[in-house]
Amino acid sequence: MDLVQLEIEERGEVVIARVKGELDLAGAPATGEAIGEAVPTSARGLVVDFSGLEFIDSSGIAMLFNLARRLGSRRQELRVVAVDGKPVARVLEIVEFDRAAPVHQTLEEALGSVDGA
Amino acid sequence: MTDLPQLFDLRLKARALAYLFTAGAALAALTLILPHDSEFRELQIGIVVGCALAIGVLLYWSADRITSDWQVHAALAAGTTLICFANYYTGTANLFALLYTWAGLYAFYFFATGPALVHLVYIAAGYAVVLSIREAPSPAIRWLLGVGTPLVAGLLISNMLDRLRSGQAELRGSEARTRLVLDSAPDAFVTLDAEGVIRGWNRAAERIFGWGANEAIGQPMKTLLTPPEHRDRHDDRRRGLVEDSDSAAPVQYEVELQRRDGSRFPAEATVSKVDVRGEVLLPGFIRDVTDRKRRQDEREALLREQAARAEAERVAEMVSGMQLLVDAALAHRTLDDILFDLVARVRAVLDADAAAIYLAADRALSLAAASGGAAEERTSEAVPIGEGFVGRVAAGREPLLVQDPAPADLPYPALEALGIDSLIGLPLLAEGEVTGVLVVGAAAPRHFTADDVNLLRLAADRVALAVDHARVYEREHRIAETLQRSLLPERLPQLPGLSIAARYLPAAAEAEVGGDWYDVLPTPSGGVGLVMGDVAGKGLAAASMVGRLRSALRAYALEGHPPARVVEQLNRLIWTEADESQMATLIYLVVDPGAAELHWVNAGHPPPLLLSESRLPQFLEGGGSVPLGVLPFPDFQEVSMGIDQGATVVLYTDGLVERPGEHIDTGLDRLAEVVRGASTDPQEICDLVLDQMVPEAGAPDDVALLTLRTIPMADRFSVELPTEPEALASMRALLRRWLRHVEGSEEEITEVLTACGEAATNAIEHAGAGTPFEISGQVDGRRVEISVRDFGAWRSPREGDHGRGLSLMRSLMDTVDVVPGPEGTTVRMQRTLLDPKVNGDRQ
Numbered sequence: 038m039d040l041v042q043l044e045i046e047e048r049g050e051v052v053i054a055r056v057k058g059e060l061d062l063a064g065a066p067a068t069g070e071a072i073g074e075a076v077p078t079s080a081r082g083l084v085v086d087f088s089g090l091e092f093i094d095s096s097g098i099a100m101l102f103n104l105a106r107r108l109g110s111r112r113q114e115l116r117v118v119a120v121d122g123k124p125v126a127r128v129l130e131i132v133e134f135d136r137a138a139p140v141h142q143t144l145e146e147a148l149g150s151v152d153g154a
Numbered sequence: 155m156t157d158l159p160q161l162f163d164l165r166l167k168a169r170a171l172a173y174l175f176t177a178g179a180a181l182a183a184l185t186l187i188l189p190h191d192s193e194f195r196e197l198q199i200g201i202v203v204g205c206a207l208a209i210g211v212l213l214y215w216s217a218d219r220i221t222s223d224w225q226v227h228a229a230l231a232a233g234t235t236l237i238c239f240a241n242y243y244t245g246t247a248n249l250f251a252l253l254y255t256w257a258g259l260y261a262f263y264f265f266a267t268g269p270a271l272v273h274l275v276y277i278a279a280g281y282a283v284v285l286s287i288r289e290a291p292s293p294a295i296r297w298l299l300g301v302g303t304p305l306v307a308g309l310l311i312s313n314m315l316d317r318l319r320s321g322q323a324e325l326r327g328s329e330a331r332t333r334l335v336l337d338s339a340p341d342a343f344v345t346l347d348a349e350g351v352i353r354g355w356n357r358a359a360e361r362i363f364g365w366g367a368n369e370a371i372g373q374p375m376k377t378l379l380t381p382p383e384h385r386d387r388h389d390d391r392r393r394g395l396v397e398d399s400d401s402a403a404p405v406q407y408e409v410e411l412q413r414r415d416g417s418r419f420p421a422e423a424t425v426s427k428v429d430v431r432g433e434v435l436l437p438g439f440i441r442d443v444t445d446r447k448r449r450q451d452e453r454e455a456l457l458r459e460q461a462a463r464a465e466a467e468r469v470a471e472m473v474s475g476m477q478l479l480v481d482a483a484l485a486h487r488t489l490d491d492i493l494f495d496l497v498a499r500v501r502a503v504l505d506a507d508a509a510a511i512y513l514a515a516d517r518a519l520s521l522a523a524a525s526g527g528a529a530e531e532r533t534s535e536a537v538p539i540g541e542g543f544v545g546r547v548a549a550g551r552e553p554l555l556v557q558d559p560a561p562a563d564l565p566y567p568a569l570e571a572l573g574i575d576s577l578i579g580l581p582l583l584a585e586g587e588v589t590g591v592l593v594v595g596a597a598a599p600r601h602f603t604a605d606d607v608n609l610l611r612l613a614a615d616r617v618a619l620a621v622d623h624a625r626v627y628e629r630e631h632r633i634a635e636t637l638q639r640s641l642l643p644e645r646l647p648q649l650p651g652l653s654i655a656a657r658y659l660p661a662a663a664e665a666e667v668g669g670d671w672y673d674v675l676p677t678p679s680g681g682v683g684l685v686m687g688d689v690a691g692k693g694l695a696a697a698s699m700v701g702r703l704r705s706a707l708r709a710y711a712l713e714g715h716p717p718a719r720v721v722e723q724l725n726r727l728i729w730t731e732a733d734e735s736q737m738a739t740l741i742y743l744v745v746d747p748g749a750a751e752l753h754w755v756n757a758g759h760p761p762p763l764l765l766s767e768s769r770l771p772q773f774l775e776g777g778g779s780v781p782l783g784v785l786p787f788p789d790f791q792e793v794s795m796g797i798d799q800g801a802t803v804v805l806y807t808d809g810l811v812e813r814p815g816e817h818i819d820t821g822l823d824r825l826a827e828v829v830r831g832a833s834t835d836p837q838e839i840c841d842l843v844l845d846q847m848v849p850e851a852g853a854p855d856d857v858a859l860l861t862l863r864t865i866p867m868a869d870r871f872s873v874e875l876p877t878e879p880e881a882l883a884s885m886r887a888l889l890r891r892w893l894r895h896v897e898g899s900e901e902e903i904t905e906v907l908t909a910c911g912e913a914a915t916n917a918i919e920h921a922g923a924g925t926p927f928e929i930s931g932q933v934d935g936r937r938v939e940i941s942v943r944d945f946g947a948w949r950s951p952r953e954g955d956h957g958r959g960l961s962l963m964r965s966l967m968d969t970v971d972v973v974p975g976p977e978g979t980t981v982r983m984q985r986t987l988l989d990p991k992v993n994g995d996r997q
Contacts, residue, residue: 040678040714040883059886062915063678063879092886092904094911095959124904131965132958 040064043071050081051151053144057089060097069100073107082114082151086144093125098132105137116140116147167226167264168217174260175210175233178253179203182240190244198243206236226264230273233257238280242287254281342440348396350374350389353435362442364414379411381418395427396434404438411440420447492624493523496617500594501525504610507572508595510565511617512537512544513625514588519544521566522590537565544591547579551588553607553614554579565593573597580610582618589625592617641700646674649682650873650888651747651865655836657844659857661809668856669696669738670807673704677744678714678880680887686759686805686860687740699736702727703782707742717742717755718792721782725757725790728783737783741805745797747864748887752803753794757782760808760822763829766801771826774803799895800866802839804829809855810847821847836861867895872930877918877944885914885929889940896933897990906985909966910940912959913981917944921978937986945978 041064044055054072058064076083085101087093101117108115115138119126129140141147182203186196213229220226234257241250254277261273336343337357345354351374355367363370363379370378380388391407404426411421425438493511501509508526512519518536540549544565547554556563556577561570564577574595582590592614596602646654656672669689677683685707689696706727710720721742728736743754743762754762754774758781761773777793797803804825811821828846832839839861848857871892875881886907893903910929917927921944931940963970967983 042714059679059883061879061882061911062918063882092907092911094882094908094915095962096915098958098962124901124908127901127905128908128962131962 041068043068045072045075047080048148050079051084051148052076052080052082053084053086053148055086055089057091059092060090060100061092061094062096065094065096065100069103072100072104076108076113078111078113080113082116083108084116084118084144084147084151086118086147087125087129088118088120088144090119090125091123093128095132098128098134101134102137114151116151118142118144118147164220164223164226165217167223168213168220168229170260170264171226171229171233172210172214172217174256175206175213175229177256178233178237178240179206179210181250181253182206185240185244193244195243199240202236202240202243206233206240209233209236223265223269227269227273230257230261231276234273234277234280237277238284241281242284339439343437344370344375344379344440345435345437346375346392347436348434350376350392352378354437359440362413362440363411381410381412384410392436395425395436398427408443419444489621489624489627490523492620494525496620497523497525500592500613500617503613504594504606505600506594507597507600508569508574508593510593511582511590511621512548512565512593513590513621514539514548519548519591524566524568526568526572526595539588543577543579544593547581547591547593548588551581551583553581553611555602555604555607557601564595569595576600576602578602578607578610580607580614582614582621584618584622589618589621641671641697641704643672643674647676647682648874649676650871650875650884651867651891652682652745653836653863653865654682655840655861657840657857657859659809659844659848659853659859661853661855668692668809669700670809670856670858671700671704672805672858672860673707674860674862675708675711676880676884677711678883679746680748680883680885681744681746682862683711683717684743684745684803684805684860684862685740686743686762686807686858687738688759688807688858689738690736695736699728699738702731703738703740711742716792717744717753718790721755721757721790725782725785725788729786737781739781739808743803743805745803745862745864746887748890750797750799750864750891751794752797753792755779755790755792757788757790758784760806760811760818763804763806763825764795764797764801765804765829766798768798771830773822773826797864800834800864802834802836802861802863804839804843805860806843807856807858809853809857810843810859812855814854834863836863867892869896870930870932872928874926874928875914877921877925877927879915879918881918882911882914886911889929889931892931893938896938896987898938898987899990902985902987905966906938906940906983909963909970909983909985910942912963913942913983916959916981917942917979921945936989937984939982939984941980941982943978943980 041056041058041060044057046053046055052075054075056068060068072083072085083104085104090097105115117129117134117138117140119129119140120142126140129135134140139147139150141150182199185194186199186203209229209232234254237250237253237257240253244250257277258270258274261270261277265273333356336354339356339358342359342362343354343356344352344359347353351372352370355365355370357367359370360366365378376385376388388409395405404424407423407425409421409423410418412418420443422441422443423438424441425436428435428437493513497509497511500506506526508524510524511522513522515536518538520536537545539545542565543554543556543559543563554577556579558575559577564570564574565579569577572595574597576596578594580592580594581588582592592610594602594610642658643656646656654674656674658670658672661668669687669691671685671687671689673683673685675683675685685704687700687703689699689703691699703724706724707720710723715723721740724738724740728738738757739759740757741754741759741762743752745752752764752774754777756762756774756777757779761775761778764772764774774793774795776795777791779790780788806825808818811825812818813821825843825847828843829839832842840859843859844857871888873885873888875885889907889910890903893906898906914927914929921927925945927942927944929940929942931938933939960970960972963981963983967985969982969984971982973980973982
């Protein structure tokens with residue numbers, strides 16, 4: 038029932054962060070902080086899975102951009118999973134997030150792209 | 155018989171003599187008519203008849219004026235003389251022998267023997283002269299002898315004899331009268347001489363004592379009438395009377411005397427002292443007072459018995475009164491009520507005119523309650539311990555009884571107005587401490603005694619106990635009440651699209667605070683959580699458990715746990731931390747207005763009532779489980795249910811629906827019936843329910859009531875929200891409902907929500923903390939316009955993170971206008987929604 042729920046999973050050298058619920062000013066800063074700390078420097082990359090997220094606003098987008106900047110400085114890969122037609126994908130599209138990091142339809146696709154990088 | 159003639163009064167004697175004269179005249183007149191010889195002198199006879207008649211008439215008419223026996227004697231002598239004349243002039247004595255005899259009989263009958271003999275001698279002498287002078291040589295000598303001799307001789311002899319006897323006769327006559335009076339008296343009349351020898355003894359004495367006068371007279375009274383053990387006292391009294399020269403007034407004694415047969419009786423003797431020619435006599439009346447004494451004894455016994463019974467009743471009444479004193483304290487009421495009750499009862503039980511209780515605090519005593527006297531005249535000044543009447547009682551720790559206290563000593567002025575002149579003060583002791591002073595006052599004629607003080611001691615003990623109980627109870631009650639009040643929400647949260655009202659009604663009897671509580675809290679998801687609980691038990695323990703449950707529930711709920719999980723945590727808390735007897739019922743119900751859903755968990759609480767426009771009132775029976783604290787791991791099931799726009803949910807505690815001797819279903823049915831007829835406004839529903847469901851005398855148990863209504867969406871809305879990130883979810887929930895109301899598609903709704911979220915986020919980040927922001931919406935055809943207005947300075951969105959907000963808004967809405975103003979900034983956004991039919995087709 039919490040507004041936003043976060044699950045972290047490490048699969049090989051990739052960290053998966055599943056974000057569910059609604060991501061707004063109330064939850065975004067803390068969520069971004071938690072995800073950032075969950076990614077060790079040894080990891081190859083991070084997949085932020087928004088397939089269970091129902092709402093995102095500019096605070097959530099800002100969180101993503103911050104993560105992208107942080108991982109980029111460590112030469113780690115960032116992938117985002119957002120299902121087309123859902124509100125989150127629409128917002129990511131509007132802010133043209135795909136210029137900062139690739140947006141995939143499924144987790145497997147995203148993981149595959151990290152491995153392939 | 156000898157003395158009786160002396161007792162005839164003079165009038166009777168005169169009248170009798172008048173008849174004798176008249177009869178004599180008549181007899182003489184008869185001789186005139188009868189044939190008579192030559193010696194018969196008609197003229198002289200006529201004169202004698204006239205004289206006799208005249209004297210007779212004179213005697214008859216002047217009988218009342220006769221003042222002494224001498225006049226009667228003279229009249230009788232004159233009569234005898236006339237008889238002699240008549241005898242002489244008729245020349246024959248035959249007829250007049252009758253008159254001579256009558257005169258003699260008269261003398262004997264009416265006079266004492268002496269005077270009667272004198273008259274007889276005179277009659278005989280007169281008759282002898284009449285016989286002799288008829289033979290006298292000359293008429294002159296005949297006349298002289300006939301008239302003079304009997305007259306002079308009779309008068310001289312009679313005079314001489316009477317003078318000799320007069321004193322003695324008078325005395326004997328008076329003695330006889332006295333004797334007669336005394337003999338007829340009901341009381342014994344006994345006369346003693348100075349030596350105590352009986353000299354007088356009347357008939358009543360004979361009757362009472364059984365001794366005849368001849369037996370008693372001459373005996374010492376001491377041996378005859380006085381029981382042996384009283385004889386010395388009898389002698390003392392007698393001697394005292396005789397020797398006391400001044401005493402003339404009668405003296406009365408209560409004595410015990412004995413009869414001839416030895417039986418004794420109580421007697422009252424009234425004795426006086428008389429001096430008869432140098433001889434001291436002690437005449438006295440003796441009255442048998444056996445009857446009077448018995449009646450008196452009976453009356454005294456009766457009075458004693460009545461007094462004893464009254465005392466017994468008084469004690470019984472006091473004991474029961476004292477029991478009531480304790481009862482008064484045990485009934486849980488306010489201290490003031492109890493004190494007032496106590497003083498009234500103490501006053502009644504002791505029949506006092508005033509009673510008051512002072513309570514000690516900070517080395518001083520204050521008047522806490524008083525009965526008797528005008529209340530407004532009382533002073534409320536505190537009395538330091540040791541000062542004044544009350545202060546001295548407290549300092550001395552002993553009861554104080556004061557008669558006729560000085561006005562300054564009266565504890566409060568009203569007592570002076572009551573005329574209190576007898577005052578008792580008792581310290582009230584609880585566990586060795588002086589907790590107060592009980593003051594009781596009485597006005598004349600009631601006067602307190604040491605006995606009253608002892609009785610009051612008993613009362614004071616009970617009063618002290620009662621006051622102590624009441625004080626402890628009051629303190630606990632106050633703490634619990636304060637605690638409980640602090641646990642109920644001071645203000646209900648204002649949430650968009652929801653209207654909430656709550657009521658808390660303590661039990662009428664001012665009993666201990668109960669464990670009823672409620673709470674309203676916004677959930678992170680934009681819903682609202684309603685809590686209604688009832689911790690078993692009362693007072694401080696229950697109130698503190700409410701506090702812990704409330705804090706824990708808020709913490710778990712705000713962490714976003716689902717209802718079943720929240721309630722499980724509460725169960726763990728009460729199971730592990732509270733003692734075994736602690737138990738609580740609870741319902742936790744979350745209203746999600748956006749999704750138009752209810753989610754709830756019920757731990758043994760009466761079911762909430764749901765009302766909606768389309769259905770009858772319905773109790774939400776599902777999701778029931780055991781109360782908290784019963785099992786370590788009960789299975790709490792969350793139940794969900796869709797609700798209509800405008801639905802109302804009512805939560806309550808059992809105090810509202812449970813009545814003694816009534817099945818709870820009756821109360822539930824009544825609640826449903828009342829709510830059914832209510833308006834849709836939660837405030838009005840609460841008022842109506844309390845009005846209809848709570849008895850006029852007040853609720854027997856605490857009642858908590860919480861009502862929430864989801865306000866149906868109109869084409870316009872406007873709400874103020876706090877400038878906190880947490881408000882964003884509430885805002886989205888509201889907007890989602892409104893956009894559904896205006897029939898936006900899900901996609902459109904999300905996009906508008908996102909745009910509005912950006913505007914609101916800006917307002918929250920830039921407006922000053924503590925000032926709210928306002929969001930309003932309106933729809934015109936298919937075009938919706940939403941404005942977000944803050945009251946802070948608008949900052950131009952920076953490039954980068956937050957600059958994206960504005961671009962998002964512009965992308966998602968048709969138009970976005972940022973209008974800065976002197977008081978704040980308004981972001982106005984418009985978007986034309988697709989036709990719902992088209993939306994429907996697309997879906």
